Amino acid sequence: VRDDPVAGTRAGTIVEVEAYIGEEDLASHARFGETARNRVMFGPPGMAYVYLVYGMYDCLNVVTEPAGRPAAVLVRAVAPSEGIDLMRAARLEWAIGRRRAIQPGQAGRIADLPVARLASGPGLVCAAFGIDRAATGTDLCDPASPVRLEAAPAAVEVAASPRIGVGYAGVPWTDVAWRFFVPGEPSVSGRRRR
């Protein structure tokens, strides 16, 4: 859930995540130990860790283990349920602000995007919800936080696969099935719905 005091509320159901566990996990940002960037991962659980990847995409993570044990879950996709117009507006605003040259017709494409595709990827989740690195350290479990987690109905089915884009980590970290998603759900990222 994301509350904006003026614009309103955006909400959705998380349908795809990845787990990153400990300094020994060579796919995790914690693999180099504590640094300025990943400091919040070493703190108490329930906090947001937002980082920039590939120079343009913010990715939202939830710290999951007690202080001293760096672990987080990457939120890879959300099925929007509330504030659809707000998400669309945020996606367009993001595209204009972040991309050097906005392609002709891009505004139209975002306007025509199916609801299920508004937050169907880790970068898109942040773009749709207006989340960036400034949100790092937000207590996602505090009902008063502008960005927060709420309980959702349990998925009927959850599938697992290897994590995406972690080829640099090597075996076994490239192979371990720590990506979890709702199979067939149209908001799951890219062509990875199964």
Next chain:
DNA sequence: GCAAGGATATCG
């Protein structure tokens, strides 16, 4: 299939 894009970690 690949370029865009900036921060990060590491090395000199």
Next chain:
DNA sequence: GATATCCTTGCA
């Protein structure tokens, strides 16, 4: 201070 790399996306 320079550089290789990156938990991605939307185009050709």
